Amino acid sequence: MSELTAPAFSKPVHLLNMVDDIEIIHLERVDECCGFGGTFCVAEEAVSVKIRKDRVADHILHGAEYITDVDMSCLMHMEGLLHRDKSTLKVIHIAEILNGGIQ
Amino acid sequence: MKVIHRAERAKVFNEDEKRVDWHDETLWFVRHKRDIATHGILEWGQLREAGSQIKNHTLSNLNQYLQDFEKNAIANVAVIHWAADAKEHNDIVLELLKKNQITDMVKSKSMLKEKCHLNPFLEKNGIGVIDSDLGERIVQLAGESPSHIVLPCIHKKKEEIGELFHIHLGTPKGNADPQLLTEAARQSLRDTFLTRRAALTGVNFAVAETGEFVVCTNEGNADMGAHLADIHIASMGIEKLIPKRKHLGIFLRLLTRSATGQPITTYSSHFAKPATGKELHIILVDNGRTRQLSRPDFRNSLKCIRCSACFNTCPVYLRSGGHSYESVISGPIGSILSPNWDMKEHADLPFASSLCGSCSNVCPVKIDIHEQL
Numbered sequence: 001m002s003e004l005t006a007p008a009f010s011k012p013v014h015l016l017n018m019v020d021d022i023e024i025i026h027l028e029r030v031d032e033c034c035g036f037g038g039t040f041c042v043a044e045e046a047v048s049v050k051i052r053k054d055r056v057a058d059h060i061l062h063g064a065e066y067i068t069d070v071d072m073s074c075l076m077h078m079e080g081l082l083h084r085d086k087s088t089l090k091v092i093h094i095a096e097i098l099n100g101g102i103q
Numbered sequence: 104m105k106v107i108h109r110a111e112r113a114k115v116f117n118e119d120e121k122r123v124d125w126h127d128e129t130l131w132f133v134r135h136k137r138d139i140a141t142h143g144i145l146e147w148g149q150l151r152e153a154g155s156q157i158k159n160h161t162l163s164n165l166n167q168y169l170q171d172f173e174k175n176a177i178a179n180v181a182v183i184h185w186a187a188d189a190k191e192h193n194d195i196v197l198e199l200l201k202k203n204q205i206t207d208m209v210k211s212k213s214m215l216k217e218k219c220h221l222n223p224f225l226e227k228n229g230i231g232v233i234d235s236d237l238g239e240r241i242v243q244l245a246g247e248s249p250s251h252i253v254l255p256c257i258h259k260k261k262e263e264i265g266e267l268f269h270i271h272l273g274t275p276k277g278n279a280d281p282q283l284l285t286e287a288a289r290q291s292l293r294d295t296f297l298t299r300r301a302a303l304t305g306v307n308f309a310v311a312e313t314g315e316f317v318v319c320t321n322e323g324n325a326d327m328g329a330h331l332a333d334i335h336i337a338s339m340g341i342e343k344l345i346p347k348r349k350h351l352g353i354f355l356r357l358l359t360r361s362a363t364g365q366p367i368t369t370y371s372s373h374f375a376k377p378a379t380g381k382e383l384h385i386i387l388v389d390n391g392r393t394r395q396l397s398r399p400d401f402r403n404s405l406k407c408i409r410c411s412a413c414f415n416t417c418p419v420y421l422r423s424g425g426h427s428y429e430s431v432i433s434g435p436i437g438s439i440l441s442p443n444w445d446m447k448e449h450a451d452l453p454f455a456s457s458l459c460g461s462c463s464n465v466c467p468v469k470i471d472i473h474e475q476l
Contacts, residue, residue, distance in 0.1 A: 002138065003416065003464035005147040029131070033418045037457025044419065044455060046114035050123060051418045051457065 136364025175314025213305030250425030302328035
């Protein structure tokens with residue numbers, strides 16, 4: 001959490017770093033919200049859409065190929081925009097990556 | 104009557120996407136400065152914890168500390184007034200001005216006075232009010248309300264301020280040079296400072312042990328007003344107390360790092376005794392605070408020191424602007440405080456959050472903002 005001064009440690013990143021051929025992209029805003037927020041995206045559609053747009057744009061700007069997360073709803077929210085824009089940027093749940101090597 | 108909800112006002116704000124981006128980036132820059140300032144000191148976590156605990160303790164013993172403050176302030180020859188609500192507060196101010204036959208006064212920034220709608224009340228009663236904080240002066244000239252508690256005119260571009268100053272202060276048309284505009288405001292305010300006999304200020308912290316209070320500004324406008332006027336009227340919410348002077352260092356270190364990323368405000372001025380021949384009045388205002396204190400789920404919100412860090416990090420605030428909240432205190436903390444004042448009028452504010460929790464993590468006094476929302 002970028003707001004706190006405790007030493008940064010991300011469990012998902014730690015796990016992802018154990019997977020071969022993954023490069024973690026650093027974003028302009030390390031951990032800003034995707035704008036979903038459950039009923040928030042219904043109650044405050046315009047703002048929710050704008051937050052999402054900015055979040056996705058940050059990934060595109062830094063050349064990400066995949067957006068991954070532990071939270072399904074964040075991913076679904078961002079995927080909606082990517083689909084609509086026919087973007088080549090894909091979303092993938094972290095479990096899909098971590099299980100990817102298992103036959 | 105059609106009720107216009109916050110979400111609709113935010114939608115209108117989003118019709119001009121370039122402006123949204125500009126608003127977002129301007130305030131994110133402040134959040135970024137805040138990050139640099141807080142990561143720059145090792146003990147940030149300890150300071151937050153200490154600040155939170157001192158506020159918790161003070162709120163739990165508010166009755167005692169208020170009485171201590173009153174006793175010590177009276178010993179300093181300050182005059183203490185108690186106001187249960189906005190009306191009582193405004194009446195006290197008006198009465199003091201009338202008693203001294205004062206028709207014009209200068210006021211530095213105070214969210215409490217905004218909340219009490221003091222300016223319109225005084226103007227209706229024939230008192231001229233000039234706001235001396237530059238940002239507040241700008242919104243006052245524009246006939247608007249502040250959109251941010253620390254940066255009141257952050258929604259305005261410098262070109263718009265140039266136009267406003269051209270109309271009201273006679274600066275050259277089309278000139279938006281910040282230096283020129285600031286100088287024009289300075290010259291115009293200088294006259295105000297020299298001629299007003301009454302100065303109103305807010306209070307950032309009041310020390311129960313000594314009966315003194317501290318006003319933090321970057322412009323020195325509260326000092327200039329208070330020192331030149333015959334009467335200084337300071338209004339404070341009863342939750343502004345801290346027990347001892349030694350606690351002040353914690354809050355001064357927390358406040359401005361959180362607000363603007365500065366190590367400390369340019370002016371952190373202590374007021375205790377009136378100068379010879381002058382008067383110092385302190386109005387202690389409840390206006391819903393004891394009600395909030397009685398609500399276990401929301402009492403934490405009274406720890407707020409009005410730094411606005413939660414505004415500058417909130418993805419919703421950044422992309423909807425302060426005016427969309429239609430409340431004196433907007434942003435995440437305003438979405439908790441405002442419904443306390445009027446539950447119906449501000450019923451939609453708590454929905455203006457994606458509950459991401461960034462507000463709680465930046466909060467210098469550890470208010471669990473997103474949990475309360």
